[in-house]
Amino acid sequence: MKKMLTAIWIIAVIVFFMDWGIVGLSLLNGNYEIQAGIYIGIVCWVIVIVGGPIYKLFDGRCPYCEKIRLQEGKYCPHCGKEIKK
Numbered sequence: 001m002k003k004m005l006t007a008i009w010i011i012a013v014i015v016f017f018m019d020w021g022i023v024g025l026s027l028l029n030g031n032y033e034i035q036a037g038i039y040i041g042i043v044c045w046v047i048v049i050v051g052g053p054i055y056k057l058f059d060g061r062c063p064y065c066e067k068i069r070l071q072e073g074k075y076c077p078h079c080g081k082e083i084k085k
């Protein structure tokens with residue numbers, strides 16, 4: 001699950017830069033029909049921005065009880081086991 005999220009995030013970053021590159025080139029060439037490119041760029045931008053906290057949420061799961069730990073701590077608030085980093 002974590003690997004998949006990382007892969008999606010990396011793809012979003014690559015598409016984001018490529019897309020804005022294409023949009024930029026289109027503008028330089030006097031082509032202003034770039035709405036689709038802008039939408040793709042915005043979607044990728046949202047994935048890149050939102051992806052960080054979502055990834056952290058998955059990363060913050062307790063390895064023993066699989067519950068999400070919202071606060072950083074040495075011990076899991078659900079099962080009380082020590083979390084080794």
Ligand SMILES: [Zn+2]
Pocket residue numbers: 062063064065066067076077078079080081
């Ligand atoms: Zn736990």
